[in-house]
Amino acid sequence: MSDPRPIGVFDSGIGGLTVVKALRDLLPNESIVYLGDTARVPYGPKSAETVQRYAIELAELLTRRNAKVLVVACNTVSSVALPMLMTKFSMPVIGVIEPGARAALQASRNRHIGVIGTRATIRSGAYEKALRATDNNVRVSSRACPLLVPLIEEGLLEDDVTDQLILRYLQPLVADDIDTLVLGCTHYPLLTNAITRVLGLQITLVDSAQNCARAVEEMLNQQSLRAAPQNRGELHVALTDAADNFLNVARDALQLSFGEIELQALP
Amino acid sequence: MSDPRPIGVFDSGIGGLTVVKALRDLLPNESIVYLGDTARVPYGPKSAETVQRYAIELAELLTRRNAKVLVVACNTVSSVALPMLMTKFSMPVIGVIEPGARAALQASRNRHIGVIGTRATIRSGAYEKALRATDNNVRVSSRACPLLVPLIEEGLLEDDVTDQLILRYLQPLVADDIDTLVLGCTHYPLLTNAITRVLGLQITLVDSAQNCARAVEEMLNQQSLRAAPQNRGELHVALTDAADNFLNVARDALQLSFGEIELQALP
Numbered sequence: 218m219s220d221p222r223p224i225g226v227f228d229s230g231i232g233g234l235t236v237v238k239a240l241r242d243l244l245p246n247e248s249i250v251y252l253g254d255t256a257r258v259p260y261g262p263k264s265a266e267t268v269q270r271y272a273i274e275l276a277e278l279l280t281r282r283n284a285k286v287l288v289v290a291c292n293t294v295s296s297v298a299l300p301m302l303m304t305k306f307s308m309p310v311i312g313v314i315e316p317g318a319r320a321a322l323q324a325s326r327n328r329h330i331g332v333i334g335t336r337a338t339i340r341s342g343a344y345e346k347a348l349r350a351t352d353n354n355v356r357v358s359s360r361a362c363p364l365l366v367p368l369i370e371e372g373l374l375e376d377d378v379t380d381q382l383i384l385r386y387l388q389p390l391v392a393d394d395i396d397t398l399v400l401g402c403t404h405y406p407l408l409t410n411a412i413t414r415v416l417g418l419q420i421t422l423v424d425s426a427q428n429c430a431r432a433v434e435e436m437l438n439q440q441s442l443r444a445a446p447q448n449r450g451e452l453h454v455a456l457t458d459a460a461d462n463f464l465n466v467a468r469d470a471l472q473l474s475f476g477e478i479e480l481q482a483l484p
Numbered sequence: 485m486s487d488p489r490p491i492g493v494f495d496s497g498i499g500g501l502t503v504v505k506a507l508r509d510l511l512p513n514e515s516i517v518y519l520g521d522t523a524r525v526p527y528g529p530k531s532a533e534t535v536q537r538y539a540i541e542l543a544e545l546l547t548r549r550n551a552k553v554l555v556v557a558c559n560t561v562s563s564v565a566l567p568m569l570m571t572k573f574s575m576p577v578i579g580v581i582e583p584g585a586r587a588a589l590q591a592s593r594n595r596h597i598g599v600i601g602t603r604a605t606i607r608s609g610a611y612e613k614a615l616r617a618t619d620n621n622v623r624v625s626s627r628a629c630p631l632l633v634p635l636i637e638e639g640l641l642e643d644d645v646t647d648q649l650i651l652r653y654l655q656p657l658v659a660d661d662i663d664t665l666v667l668g669c670t671h672y673p674l675l676t677n678a679i680t681r682v683l684g685l686q687i688t689l690v691d692s693a694q695n696c697a698r699a700v701e702e703m704l705n706q707q708s709l710r711a712a713p714q715n716r717g718e719l720h721v722a723l724t725d726a727a728d729n730f731l732n733v734a735r736d737a738l739q740l741s742f743g744e745i746e747l748q749a750l751p
Binding site (some may be wrong): 257263368378 | 522523524525530531534603630631634635637644645648649725726
């Protein structure tokens with residue numbers, strides 16, 4: 218038994234393509250339909266109620282595109298809307314928080330984990346809850362880094378100003394002696410080089426995109442939802458507004474190839 | 485004859501409060517209803533079609549609140565949607581481009597004017613068109629400064645990183661010998677100190693908020709729409725999503741006082 222339907226991936230914008238990249242690498246025979254809400258990006262500074270309303274609209278659009286599973290490639294949405302999406306939709310729903318938290322616990326030796334993300338993600342305390350659910354003794358130091366997304370979207374991945382702001386954001390976590398840092402925003406893997414340059418190699422970075430892709434693989438296997446091995450996985454990208462500069466940044470940095478972008482009208 | 489109805493002001497978010505501040509200073513007896521689309525902010529990176537659709541929705545909400553005039557306190561919307569708003573709505577509509585362009589032409593001696601704004605504003609060429617409509621010999625050097633809005637929204641108004649980015653953005657304009665710089669985004673007046681620190685005092689800054697307020701005063705006088713002199717002007721603020729950090733930044737920097745924020749549902 219195989220299931221040729223696409224994996225549905227959605228995000229507030231373009232950042233979730235880091236999850237798509239990880240899925241393509243891990244599951245090349247799976248087709249993917251990606252939906253980015255560029256008409257209303259960013260979600261990070263917005264309220265939980267608004268993010269939840271947007272998430273339901275996007276998930277509904279993906280069910281109409283016959284998605285076999287919903288991947289929430291956005292930490293902000295995963296933080297505030299995952300339980301609600303799981304209740305409202307019958308297909309499996311996978312976010313980025315749980316897989317990231319699990320990987321962080323595996324990586325940490327001193328049980329002191331740092332988490333960075335948007336304001337909405339950090340305010341939700343979602344990583345902290347997910348980490349403590351498994352290990353009640355873990356220490357968590359969190360920090361919202363609201364300027365990193367705009368810097369990434371401008372393509373300043375290798376830039377002195379970006380390095381300065383990373384240092385400013387992360388210094389308190391380092392001083393607090395974390396040994397593992399969760400990149401709790403799907404944009405952040407694009408800053409892996411910069412963060413490593415600033416922090417050095419003593420601190421393990423946990424990339425939520427890669428861990429999310431592994432969780433998707435596991436779930437597809439468990440529920441017999443894999444496409445046939447010989448299937449040629451297609452990638453289709455739809456956005457709610459015309460793509461801007463950042464699509465080129467992401468495409469180049471991730472070396473992703475996809476055809477024309479479809480414009481998806483919002484309800 | 486006097487008209488007690490409020491001036492309707494709208495913006496993609498909170499930045500338009502710089503226009504409200506200028507209106508309060510100039511027209512203290514006028515009531516103002518401000519509508520900020522924080523649920524979909526920012527507009528700067530979005531397409532003209534999307535910005536136009538959002539602008540019509542906001543203008544309609546203000547007409548339902550009995551606004552006597554529509555003030556588009558957003559350079560992005562003014563750049564791409566003003567003629568359309570003027571056609572669709574019967575009341576007077578005033579944007580920020582035209583008044584800013586007029587003030588810049590008055591200020592410049594060497595007829596070489598710089599314009600900074602969001603990507604959408606600069607791409608539209610709206611300031612260039614408005615400047616050339618009056619003086620065909622003017623030279624215009626434009627530059628999109630997409631990181632300034634996030635820096636302002638984070639409150640980094642007096643910060644080394646902000647100064648570095650201002651220098652990076654403005655250096656080509658200065659090298660090009662502008663003598664006047666239009667702050668073509670309603671957020672930017674909050675950076676007046678920083679920009680002056682970086683550029684020195686040789687370059688005249690034109691603040692679109694102040695010039696927009698003067699244009700509103702002129703139009704109200706011409707069309708006999710002024711409130712009575714003894715009227716106590718009220719300021720009412722409505723946002724489409726819960727206010728974030730930036731509302732405090734703006735309130736403090738502008739020393740604006742207003743009561744509770746109303747949450748305005750979108751259609």
